[in-house]
Amino acid sequence: MSPKQQEIRDREERLLDVAQVMLLERGYEDLRMDRIAEVVGVSKGTVYQHFGSRDDLLAAVAARSAATRAALFERAARFEGSSRERMAAVEAAAEVFFALFPHHEQAERLVRAAHLSPKISPERVAALETCTQRCFEVATRIAAEAAASGDLPLREGQSVGQLCVGLWNLYQGAFLMRDLEKFMSDPSVDDALGTLQRNARVFLDGFGWRPLSTELDYSEARERALNELFANEAQAAGLL
Amino acid sequence: MSPKQQEIRDREERLLDVAQVMLLERGYEDLRMDRIAEVVGVSKGTVYQHFGSRDDLLAAVAARSAATRAALFERAARFEGSSRERMAAVEAAAEVFFALFPHHEQAERLVRAAHLSPKISPERVAALETCTQRCFEVATRIAAEAAASGDLPLREGQSVGQLCVGLWNLYQGAFLMRDLEKFMSDPSVDDALGTLQRNARVFLDGFGWRPLSTELDYSEARERALNELFANEAQAAGLL
DNA sequence: GTGACTTCTTGACGTTTCGTCAAAAAATGA
DNA sequence: TCATTTTTTGACGAAACGTCAAGAAGTCAC
Numbered sequence: 001m002s003p004k005q006q007e008i009r010d011r012e013e014r015l016l017d018v019a020q021v022m023l024l025e026r027g028y029e030d031l032r033m034d035r036i037a038e039v040v041g042v043s044k045g046t047v048y049q050h051f052g053s054r055d056d057l058l059a060a061v062a063a064r065s066a067a068t069r070a071a072l073f074e075r076a077a078r079f080e081g082s083s084r085e086r087m088a089a090v091e092a093a094a095e096v097f098f099a100l101f102p103h104h105e106q107a108e109r110l111v112r113a114a115h116l117s118p119k120i121s122p123e124r125v126a127a128l129e130t131c132t133q134r135c136f137e138v139a140t141r142i143a144a145e146a147a148a149s150g151d152l153p154l155r156e157g158q159s160v161g162q163l164c165v166g167l168w169n170l171y172q173g174a175f176l177m178r179d180l181e182k183f184m185s186d187p188s189v190d191d192a193l194g195t196l197q198r199n200a201r202v203f204l205d206g207f208g209w210r211p212l213s214t215e216l217d218y219s220e221a222r223e224r225a226l227n228e229l230f231a232n233e234a235q236a237a238g239l240l
Numbered sequence: 241m242s243p244k245q246q247e248i249r250d251r252e253e254r255l256l257d258v259a260q261v262m263l264l265e266r267g268y269e270d271l272r273m274d275r276i277a278e279v280v281g282v283s284k285g286t287v288y289q290h291f292g293s294r295d296d297l298l299a300a301v302a303a304r305s306a307a308t309r310a311a312l313f314e315r316a317a318r319f320e321g322s323s324r325e326r327m328a329a330v331e332a333a334a335e336v337f338f339a340l341f342p343h344h345e346q347a348e349r350l351v352r353a354a355h356l357s358p359k360i361s362p363e364r365v366a367a368l369e370t371c372t373q374r375c376f377e378v379a380t381r382i383a384a385e386a387a388a389s390g391d392l393p394l395r396e397g398q399s400v401g402q403l404c405v406g407l408w409n410l411y412q413g414a415f416l417m418r419d420l421e422k423f424m425s426d427p428s429v430d431d432a433l434g435t436l437q438r439n440a441r442v443f444l445d446g447f448g449w450r451p452l453s454t455e456l457d458y459s460e461a462r463e464r465a466l467n468e469l470f471a472n473e474a475q476a477a478g479l480l
Numbered sequence: 481g482t483g484a485c486t487t488c489t490t491g492a493c494g495t496t497t498c499g500t501c502a503a504a505a506a507a508t509g510a
Numbered sequence: 511t512c513a514t515t516t517t518t519t520g521a522c523g524a525a526a527c528g529t530c531a532a533g534a535a536g537t538c539a540c
């Protein structure tokens with residue numbers, strides 16, 4: 001790769017970095033193309049060389065962190081242990097991501113709220129979807145194995161997909177709670193990640209996924225996953 | 241109230257109606273103040289008499305449907321039956337709202353993503369929060385009664401607040417799934433409301449809230465709630 | 481019913497930001 | 511070294527937000 005091409009790649013990362021911080025600190029309205037260009041030290045025209053529109057840049061920010069999340073999930077899939085412990089490792093990956101990329105949910109929500117605006121390039125949308133699918137695939141595979149091995153006794157009308165959707169919802173909900181917690185007076189739920197952990201256990205117990213959380217302490221599996229798989233990230237996120 | 245004041249009130253409702261439809265059909269970007277004014281048949285200045293800014297109008301749309309949701313939840317609280325059947329009635333209220341106000345989640349997500357923009361009047365923000373709190377209060381009261389009566393055996397570290405947050409997350413997740421279902425190939429989860437119902441049951445079973453869904457068919461309670469409390473709305477929503 | 485006073489409505493205007501594009505600058509390669 | 515291609519630039523047009531002074535409509539005492 002020529003030095004020029006490398007420079008262009010680096011610049012794209014820098015643009016994304018700046019946009020990401022701006023989004024988190026000042027919100028969508030204050031995500032200004034001129035300002036981003038100025039901070040990075042290029043002209044606005046150059047920014048439009050990388051991203052077709054403001055929404056496209058926003059989607060690129062979301063796509064980049066979504067790719068990181070998918071990678072974390074896939075790393076979690078390598079965890080060794082019982083099926084439910086392996087799912088706990090996936091939950092640990094979700095926690096790491098939650099703590100490391102506080103901007104992500106906002107970006108993804110905005111992209112979806114934009115009604116998948118035609119100003120976002122189709123490849124970008126596809127990239128984002130692919131990342132979500134990769135996350136689901138990791139969870140689905142583990143749950144399917146659990147169902148096959150008998151650890152997870154699915155009842156009539158229940159499916160592995162339903163279980164994964166539920167877990168995903170609880171996980172997404174943690175992001176919402178982060179906004180809401182300022183308004184919730186109940187101190188027992190002021191810790192979004194702790195609430196997520198507890199609720200995920202209740203949920204999987206509801207499916208009867210053995211060993212139940214009453215039979216085995218999944219905090220251990222979680223900590224082992226954080227240490228074995230995500231040592232650096234968990235450290236950076238303050239989870240260790 | 242003078243006829244003029246009445247006219248102004250009516251017009252505010254009409255503005256909200258138009259904005260609501262526009263938001264749903266064309267997305268946030270295409271929610272244009274000029275256009276709304278034109279459709280309603282007033283000038284832009286008049287729209288700004290009602291709403292301080294575009295974001296404020298958006299928040300007003302969200303606040304109006306949020307108030308309807310709170311009212312539905314409170315109606316559900318009057319349902320007669322066991323504690324868990326009463327919670328099933330609340331879930332039915334959530335289903336009705338989900339089906340009747342497809343725009344709402346988008347509006348609320350946008351308001352929150354706007355970083356609670358200072359361009360939204362504080363009263364509007366407060367109104368929105370109050371509605372959410374009213375919903376939580378209904379759920380919290382039922383769960384607290386269940387805990388007190390022994391139907392709901394909370395374990396160490398578990399709380400009524402945690403349970404309500406979990407249910408709320410599953411419920412919010414249904415909105416997300418509506419967007420995602422186009423991309424999910426699994427037909428077992430292509431029905432957002434059905435998945436919500438099943439997952440809520442699993443979740444409450446996980447808490448051990450008696451009678452468990454294996455002991456009692458909560459579809460009956462749900463249908464009774466729809467018929468007794470929400471006949472008109474459920475009909476309109478196509479749930480009956 | 482009239483006129484003085486208040487409230488409401490209007491749309492042109494200033495401002496801001498998006499996204500474009502022709503011209504200038506830089507890189508490439510024979 | 512110079513012709514060709516690629517990249518960068520920033521002034522510009524378009525579009526939308528939000529304002530405000532002037533005018534229209536409503537209110538009310540008499």
